[in-house]
Amino acid sequence: MARGAKLLTLGVLFAGLVGLPFFLTGYKLRFVTWLLMWVGLASTWNLFSGYTGYINFGPVAFFGVGAYVTAVLMVKAGVSFFPALLAAGVLAGIAALLLGVPTLRIRGAYFAIATLAFSEATRSLTLNLSGLTEGGKGLMLPIYNNAYFFYFVILGLTVAVVATVAFIQRTRFGITLVSIREDEVASQVLGVNTFLNKMAAFGLSGVFLALYGGIYAYWQTFIEPGEVFNVLYSVQMLVMTFLGGSGTLLGPIVGAVVLGAMTEYLWATFTYVYLIFVGVLIVATVLFLPDGVWGYCVQTQSRRRRRAQPAPVLE
Amino acid sequence: MLHLENVVSGYGKIEILHGVTLDVRTGEVVSIIGPNGSGKSTLFKTVMGFLTPAAGAIRFDGREITGLPPEEIIRRQISCVPQGRCTFPHMTVKENLELGGYIHRNRQEVSRALEEVFAQFPILKERRRAVAGSLSGGEQQMVEMARALMLRPKALLLDEPLLGLAPKVRGVILDKVLELNAAGGTVLLIEQNARRALEIAHRAYVLELGRIRFEGPGGELLADKKVRRLYIGE
Numbered sequence: 001m002a003r004g005a006k007l008l009t010l011g012v013l014f015a016g017l018v019g020l021p022f023f024l025t026g027y028k029l030r031f032v033t034w035l036l037m038w039v040g041l042a043s044t045w046n047l048f049s050g051y052t053g054y055i056n057f058g059p060v061a062f063f064g065v066g067a068y069v070t071a072v073l074m075v076k077a078g079v080s081f082f083p084a085l086l087a088a089g090v091l092a093g094i095a096a097l098l099l100g101v102p103t104l105r106i107r108g109a110y111f112a113i114a115t116l117a118f119s120e121a122t123r124s125l126t127l128n129l130s131g132l133t134e135g136g137k138g139l140m141l142p143i144y145n146n147a148y149f150f151y152f153v154i155l156g157l158t159v160a161v162v163a164t165v166a167f168i169q170r171t172r173f174g175i176t177l178v179s180i181r182e183d184e185v186a187s188q189v190l191g192v193n194t195f196l197n198k199m200a201a202f203g204l205s206g207v208f209l210a211l212y213g214g215i216y217a218y219w220q221t222f223i224e225p226g227e228v229f230n231v232l233y234s235v236q237m238l239v240m241t242f243l244g245g246s247g248t249l250l251g252p253i254v255g256a257v258v259l260g261a262m263t264e265y266l267w268a269t270f271t272y273v274y275l276i277f278v279g280v281l282i283v284a285t286v287l288f289l290p291d292g293v294w295g296y297c298v299q300t301q302s303r304r305r306r307r308a309q310p311a312p313v314l315e
Numbered sequence: 316m317l318h319l320e321n322v323v324s325g326y327g328k329i330e331i332l333h334g335v336t337l338d339v340r341t342g343e344v345v346s347i348i349g350p351n352g353s354g355k356s357t358l359f360k361t362v363m364g365f366l367t368p369a370a371g372a373i374r375f376d377g378r379e380i381t382g383l384p385p386e387e388i389i390r391r392q393i394s395c396v397p398q399g400r401c402t403f404p405h406m407t408v409k410e411n412l413e414l415g416g417y418i419h420r421n422r423q424e425v426s427r428a429l430e431e432v433f434a435q436f437p438i439l440k441e442r443r444r445a446v447a448g449s450l451s452g453g454e455q456q457m458v459e460m461a462r463a464l465m466l467r468p469k470a471l472l473l474d475e476p477l478l479g480l481a482p483k484v485r486g487v488i489l490d491k492v493l494e495l496n497a498a499g500g501t502v503l504l505i506e507q508n509a510r511r512a513l514e515i516a517h518r519a520y521v522l523e524l525g526r527i528r529f530e531g532p533g534g535e536l537l538a539d540k541k542v543r544r545l546y547i548g549e
């Protein structure tokens with residue numbers, strides 16, 4: 001696409017997204033807001049795991065920490081929403097860096113297990129710090145009944161996340177992340193400090209996840225550990241990204257919209273068995289579109305997607 | 316230029332190198348030969364900073380580099396090609412090479428280095444748009460060497476560059492090493508293939524069980540009866 005056409009498409013899309021809530025009400029507006037949040041969550045997951053190849057199985061830890069820090073600050077300390085949200089982002093970023101120090105030195109399944117364990121541990125901790133979090137009873141936030149506010153805050157954050165990924169893709173930093181995924185030893189051999197680069201991406205993803213968590217808490221007005229630390233949220237970020245195509249800018253967006261819309265439709269139609277359909281869909285994607293829906297669409301154009309042919313044997 | 320003194324190194328508590336002393340002078344090709352498991356790759360990883368020596372010192376260009384992390388060592392212009400295939404298989408040859416210039420901060424320097432490297436390896440220029448994983452083993456080895464040269468190194472370390480290559484391709488790779496050396500490059504060549512490595516070396520070391528067993532000019536070691544019997548199989 002020419003640059004002009006691209007900008008025009010972006011402009012129309014953006015105008016559409018800004019105007020959209022004024023044509024929707026109640027349930028539909030909530031659904032679109034929810035979908036935008038998932039587009040952002042999947043893109044954030046992709047920002048770290050999609051580019052570096054380190055599978056984070058516990059992103060919900062940062063989402064939950066963001067939700068609880070925001071909630072506790074608002075409820076217990078009377079801080080207003082945006083300062084509380086900012087504090088949540090900063091704290092989660094620090095938490096991600098602290099977690100990164102030991103875990104970003106290990107690879108493969110071990111990293112996935114370590115992050116999963118971390119998210120379960122943060123959930124238990126939140127349950128047990130009942131003086132601060134009210135434990136399993138959950139926390140009630142001040143009610144702010146303005147659907148447009150939440151739509152625009154989430155839209156703004158999601159645009160920021162996608163723009164960040166688009167920007168990173170073009171920088172040395174982005175290339176470095178891909179080189180880590182392709183062959184970490186090879187990139188070290190070229191003088192890349194792989195650890196620092198992984199830390200930066202991991203910390204950034206922690207901040208974004210926490211911001212979503214904080215907004216989500218205020219939006220829902222009630223949170224409990226079982227929900228905001230739900231392992232299935234982690235799984236959903238991962239599935240959406242792979243469904244659309246990991247390591248691409250548009251993959252997670254496509255994946256989130258497809259899976260989000262599909263589960264919504266299936267859930268409304270087949271309330272009791274919809275998860276079976278979702279499961280079949282996921283298996284089919286893995287089998288037939290290993291690069292994801294978007295990855296499949298761009299396969300012929302994108303260099304990153306090209307499959308290497310096996311090297312001819314010389315001897 | 317590169318000097319190791321009584322270097323002791325290994326993996327955790329397992330000591331593999333028990334005090335290795337060696338020298339590589341500016342403009343030399345120095346070979347290290349030795350049987351499987353003698354610690355050649357361990358030596359390579361220790362010099363490059365992937366392993367931290369338990370004792371001893373490593374100096375490069377008059378400065379101590381012992382215990383520095385790999386990116387710091389590479390910044391001091393030592394390039395390396397590790398044992399085994401190490402290209403980015405899904406990236407093109409050109410992208411692989413550009414990543415080799417990673418530590419250069421500006422683009423002009425990268426493109427200048429790219430031109431130089433293409434001049435040295437015309438075959439890679441032809442295949443610059445090919446995905447690295449689709450090249451033959453010998454071509455991939457050249458990509459790795461060329462990528463290492465993108466840093467304009469003062470010294471180049473190669474760990475078994477001939478491994479798994481056909482005899483003819485081995486000749487091509489060794490010719491490249493000689494060419495680099497003729498242009499003033501300093502090379503430390505680690506090889507299993509003792510005869511070839513000794514033939515092209517100014518000086519050589521024989522490593523066995525983590526210790527230097529013999530050292531001397533390449534030709535002298537090649538003529539040595541014991542070395543021939545033990546390492547060349549005559």
Ligand SMILES: Nc1ncnc2c1ncn2[C@@H]1O[C@H](COP(=O)(O)OP(=O)(O)OP(=O)(O)O)[C@@H](O)[C@H]1O
Nearest residue numbers: 326329331350351352353354355356357358398507
């Ligand atoms: N990551 C590791 N952890 C523990 N021990 C290791 C590790 N890598 C190598 N070793 C051990 O160190 C010893 C020396 O290995 P090294 O790789 O240095 O040998 P080499 O001389 O390069 O052999 P080759 O010619 O087969 O490449 C071997 O006994 C090996 O088992």
Ligand SMILES: [Mg+2]
Nearest residue numbers: 355356398475
């Ligand atoms: Mg070896």
